[in-house]
Amino acid sequence: VLLGAFIVWQLVFIVASNLFDLFPHRIHRLDEMTSFRELLAGTKNPRPVIHALASVTDCWAQLTGQYQMWWLFAPDFPQQATFPVVELRWDDDTARPPIRLLSPTEPANTSSYFHPPDSTDRLLHYEVNLGLGYGYWNEAEVAAAPDKWRKLHFDMVTSQWKSMRAYMRWKTTRFLAQRPDLPPPDEVRLLIRVYPSPPPGAARGQRSPPYDLPYSRWRCAEDGSPDCLPVEAYDPFIDRYVALPYPPGTQPPIKVSQRP
């Protein structure tokens, strides 16, 4: 009888959880992104009943790892590719100019490359998550709605500062291991390199050149204010980095060693 009940529950779970997800009902809570579809932080939940029902199927999905997220490249697909770029900076930049570290997944030549199926496929997914919002970055739309984009940009840094810092630290540590002659940097910046995709019908090799967008900054030489995130966000509208407060109700940050 128990096995029969389990089979019926699995059928209900598969159908219901997939149907619930057709109607976005979860609000992003300003922590690292989940695999679920989520509405922007601060949005009022438009479907509280679906949300309540889905909490049951969500529990089962989380307990058993049976996440139902089937929207490969749908409904939209970004018109550009994004790669994170890490920039190391020393306060005395006249003596030591900044150094840029590119992603190992970024092709040296966009007209001819091969990405082998190996562990870089997984690294690539991490990097995609870091630059997710920039896949849709569009200068015209940003200029038309600066406040909306600023909030989105700041929310992304507030959500992902831990993974951003982990990425910056990881890249820096690996680089310094190869260059023991260099001191640890005072500041590490994360930029997103954007490669616009050619439009349909474009001739071979006809691609717009990539460009870099500053994203966030980690002043690893300083402890910073205890009330602010260790990673600052770049404000593209005033062209400087700004400190962001911890989101209300978040857990106290776990202390990790600052300087790489």
Add this chain to the structure above:
Amino acid sequence: MNEQLVVGLKPSLPGFLGQSSWWTEPIRAERLAAVRVGTAAVLLADICCTYFPQWADFYGAGSLGSPEVFAGRLCGSFRWSLLAGISDQRIVMAYFGVWIVAAVCLLLGIFPRLAACAAWALAVSFQNANAYIHNSGDMVRQILLFYLMISPCGAAWSLASWRRRRLGDQRPAFIHPWPIRLLLVQLVAIYFINGTYKVAGEDWRGGEIMHRVLANVLWTRFSYDQLPHIPGTVAVMTWVTLVWELGFPILIATPRLRAPALWLGVVFHLTSAALLTLAPFPFYMLCLYLPFVPWEKWRLSRCGLPGRTSEEAKHLAPA
């Protein structure tokens, strides 16, 4: 000796499920064993090729999945991970070792359910400990391992079945069909829901998405410039994918269309594996196709073991 050997508990199903032979009539155990062997083989390749070369970059202190990064995701939810709070990379390495042993045992059918349980627990743990390096393929992996853990996946092609034969029981093994049926429902849901999201996208309906995907230097294994350009191909690929995914429930339910729909799926997944950086997603998806192959017939005709064949032939059941 001629009595049918059915391995596993018989479920008590309510209503029409209990009256449907599709849900109740035992099927050959090789169908589920194939899922087990396929999943284990892909899992082993996955661990060795996509995790192991950079395991210290992905897990442990100072890595991309340093414990503090995803700790918040485990709070206030039912997510869990055996790696939660673990910084010591020797422990992470030990977990990888257990995961590999579990995958090998699953492949060979040595205590397969226990192996599936360990492999599933570690798959969920590794995913939750560094969520950003995973994608939908890993969700399929966990679903496959979950069903293998709770079903008699060792009824055929396993140490236990080999022992049974050595003791003189030559009867072919059958299982109750529920794990295979639930996996099929899951497969149908995956494609149909994918199709539903796709049809909502303007660029999918307009036939432009495949161009965008193939021209994106992030998601492609080869440059768009290196691929042959045949006018109209990408639009056709877009629409065929859309129609195939949306129509999959009907295609699979129609006997004459089932085989072409599945072959199209095989081509689709192998092509995406060759062209796109989707990690092992296509291969885990193909594991869901394995129950459709009549393994028991293939074995009878290829092995041609006279005594066993005649005995088993009596028990050949339509799957």
